[in-house]
Amino acid sequence: MKNKMKIYYDPEGDFLEVRFGEVRPSYYENIGDDMFERRDEKTNKITGYKFFNVKKRKEKIPLDVEVDLNSLAIC
DSSP states (O other): TTTTTTEEETTTEEEEEEEESSSEEEEEEEETEEEEEEEETTOOOEEEEEESSSSHHHHHHHHOOOGGGBBBBOO
């Protein structure tokens, strides 16, 4: 799965997860407003994002997101 992105939405739990590259031991860092960065435990590089309460948001998350590819674990 290297160099691939996986997007998963759970309608029952109302969360959206975006993952980059292969699954590896990671932790989540709270970046505010029910949004979390997934980071590789060894390298600390970003391996994805998780968003909670997606349907309940008054302010919608824009789909056009800029990602610094150099900061991702797949590079």
